[in-house]
Amino acid sequence: MSVKHALLALLERGPRHGYGLKHEFEARLGQAWPLNVGQVYTTLARLERDGLVAPEPQAGDDGERRAFRITGAGRAALAEWLSAPVPRELLARDELLVKVVAALEEGAGATIAVIRAQRTATLELLQRHARVKAEAARRGQLARLLAVDLLIAHAEADATWLDRCEARVTATAGAAGGEGPR
Amino acid sequence: MTAMLELDQVTRLFGSGRAEVRALDGVSLRVAPGELVAVMGPSGSGKSTLLNLAGGLDRPTAGRVLVDGTDLGALDRRGLAALRRRRVGYVFQDLNLLPGLTAAENVALPLELDGAGTPKARAGALAALDQVGLRERAGAFPDQLSGGERQQVAIARAVAGQRALLLADEPTGALDSLAGETVLALLRARCDDGIAGVLVTHEARYAAVADRVVFLSDGRVVDQATAGATP
Numbered sequence: 001m002s003v004k005h006a007l008l009a010l011l012e013r014g015p016r017h018g019y020g021l022k023h024e025f026e027a028r029l030g031q032a033w034p035l036n037v038g039q040v041y042t043t044l045a046r047l048e049r050d051g052l053v054a055p056e057p058q059a060g061d062d063g064e065r066r067a068f069r070i071t072g073a074g075r076a077a078l079a080e081w082l083s084a085p086v087p088r089e090l091l092a093r094d095e096l097l098v099k100v101v102a103a104l105e106e107g108a109g110a111t112i113a114v115i116r117a118q119r120t121a122t123l124e125l126l127q128r129h130a131r132v133k134a135e136a137a138r139r140g141q142l143a144r145l146l147a148v149d150l151l152i153a154h155a156e157a158d159a160t161w162l163d164r165c166e167a168r169v170t171a172t173a174g175a176a177g178g179e180g181p182r
Numbered sequence: 183m184t185a186m187l188e189l190d191q192v193t194r195l196f197g198s199g200r201a202e203v204r205a206l207d208g209v210s211l212r213v214a215p216g217e218l219v220a221v222m223g224p225s226g227s228g229k230s231t232l233l234n235l236a237g238g239l240d241r242p243t244a245g246r247v248l249v250d251g252t253d254l255g256a257l258d259r260r261g262l263a264a265l266r267r268r269r270v271g272y273v274f275q276d277l278n279l280l281p282g283l284t285a286a287e288n289v290a291l292p293l294e295l296d297g298a299g300t301p302k303a304r305a306g307a308l309a310a311l312d313q314v315g316l317r318e319r320a321g322a323f324p325d326q327l328s329g330g331e332r333q334q335v336a337i338a339r340a341v342a343g344q345r346a347l348l349l350a351d352e353p354t355g356a357l358d359s360l361a362g363e364t365v366l367a368l369l370r371a372r373c374d375d376g377i378a379g380v381l382v383t384h385e386a387r388y389a390a391v392a393d394r395v396v397f398l399s400d401g402r403v404v405d406q407a408t409a410g411a412t413p
Contacts, residue, residue, distance in 0.1 A: 124408070126387060126390035155387075
């Protein structure tokens with residue numbers, strides 16, 4: 001799971017406390033991936049168990065305030081992860097696909113209604129992303145820009161697919177001599 | 183607030199009898215100063231017809247088009263041409279900058295055609311170029327500018343002077359995505375300064391920069407998305 005690698009990447013820049021890691025992670029990826037501090041500590045515990053990070057010797061007594069540093073094994077794990085492509089086969093069981101296909105049983109008009117309602121929601125989502133993006137651009141936050149760009153790309157893919165669905169359903173309904181949706 | 187652009191039950195038919203096409207069918211739309219409205223829809227859905235009617239390049243078969251409170255149907259050819267020159271700016275996919283003129287001269291040209299003296303037109307052009315961040319490229323010819331910069335000049339030309347309505351037809355069409363974003367940010371900024379904008383685009387991420395997105399299908403508004411909508 002990639003939270004662990006994201007934390008390793010932050011630790012490569014020097015030892016950090018759990019709270020500092022949470023803060024830096026969210027500054028970069030919080031838009032796409034809000035993280036609670038509990039996740040940070042459980043992830044650090046697992047990394048420590050696997051020998052990928054180690055507690056700093058001069059750390060305080062309070063367990064939760066300990067700083068961690070990355071180990072040699074941690075650097076190797078990070079490098080291996082960075083060099084491998086991420087598997088992207090996805091979406092085959094996407095709920096939106098299932099919904100549109102289910103709507104087909106109700107007819108072309110019902111399907112177009114589902115498609116249009118989803119497209120409106122997608123556009124509204126894109127509008128919210130656009131605001132975040134403008135703010136990130138204004139502040140020069142590159143990591144945040146990349147995160148919101150990914151969300152935008154996914155929403156755009158949905159919008160493109162919905163347009164295609166509408167065109168196909170309309171064309172098929174027209175060819176069958178059915179009532180064209182308006 | 184009064185609308186800068188208002189389409190009131192606008193219908194536009196082309197052809198007649200069996201060949202009749204309803205390019206627009208009873209469309210109503212209001213765009214206030216400071217507002218950017220995006221228009222989306224499949225090819226043939228009426229987007230370009232809407233933009234042509236809004237800019238007074240075409241007249242509706244039925245319904246009214248008002249720009250800054252003036253009913254375009256009540257104007258003669260000359261009055262319409264004057265209103266178009268003074269109040270309406272266009273940005274197209276093909277930029278139509280004149281290759282023999284510098285950026286500043288291209289932007290100044292419509293102001294001069296409208297009767298401004300050369301110094302005044304030049305000052306207006308430089309101010310508009312400044313607004314789009316291209317002041318230092320004022321002396322460059324179109325072939326010395328990148329595609330994105332040429333489109334920025336086209337936007338400066340469209341907003342120079344007292345223009346209050348900006349009509350953009352796929353202004354990002356020929357640009358790579360980062361240049362497209364720059365152009366959209368400029369359109370957005372001009373609208374934030376009080377100009378009313380209509381943006382025709384087929385790209386959802388660009389449309390999302392608008393305050394409202396209107397979907398056309400078969401000449402009708404079938405859907406609207408609004409930026410303020412709750413998640």
